[in-house]
Amino acid sequence: MKVSRARSIAFDVLRRVATQDAYADESLRAALANTVGAPDAGLATELTLGVLRWQRLLDFLIDRNLTKKTKTLDIEVRIALRMGIYQLYFLDRVPPHAAVHESVELVKQARKRSAAPLVNAVLRKSAKESSAAAEPAKAIASLIPRDLPRSEFLGIEYSHPAWMVERWQRAFGEDRTVALLRANNRVPELSAFLVHPRRHEEASNRDAKSDPACSCETPGRCTGEIPPRAPPCKAGGLQFRMRHPKPWRIYWRLLPGITFLIFARLRGARRCCWHWLQGLRGT
DSSP states (O other): OOOOHHHHHHHHHHHHHHHHOOOHHHHHHHHHTTTSOHHHHHHHHHHHHHHHHTHHHHHHHHHTTSOGGGSSOOHHHHHHHHHHHHHHHHOTTSOHHHHHHHHHHHHHHTTOGGGHHHHHHHHHHHHHHHHHSSSHHHHGGGGSOTTSOHHHHHHHHTTOOHHHHHHHHHHHOHHHHHHHHHHHTSOOOEEEEEEOHHHHHHHHHHHHHHOTTOOOSSOSOOOOOOOSSSOEEEETTEEEEOSOSTTOEEEEEEOTTOOOOOOOSOOSOSSHHHHHHHHHHTO
């Protein structure tokens, strides 16, 4: 049976990262290109970055259901298992049967058919464990042995190397270390601002001449306006209105701890640095 496009893309990117030391963001951007729809692109991105972010924890959840003889797995098999476990514990909108079935199909697609029964057994057992918990992601701590050293326990729970946890414990203490571990694997909030392409280009050229030292990623004034009477456009969980959506571009930024920002009707400033500071100060 054919595997969904999103999972196939995520699997291929993760395999490239593991076997070729490829950069995940560049590989993912190239794989998505302009031919992949928004739902598939979103799921592929979530799977790829989620698996990388929680890799140590996922490997622990996999290995606890393996015998000593089977702990050495081909990378394709391990990636399929990581993807399946991640969906079972972290993606509540993915049905467990879909996570299990498609992970098994990924192994077959990678020409590792002999490992398909193993992947099926491990993921079915994990599916029972995750479905038994009201909040699967929070129930993971109960699966980690309590007799482990504290740094090892936290390293597995929050998917960080033990040496880093130990260093933070010595430098910051227990409570702050846990807060750092939680924040370090949290997905940053989505932020954006709107600019008109023509005005943005003119302002960028003008400001580049007046201030060559400005090294901002998108120099220039944010002179976009959001007309009050226009069809709604949803993005980042908020709703805003634009009269002519086509001439506008939405520039997305992942900024931790910052709410969704729309930079519009900001005039009189010479550089985008000022707009960013003004926007941040107002949040």
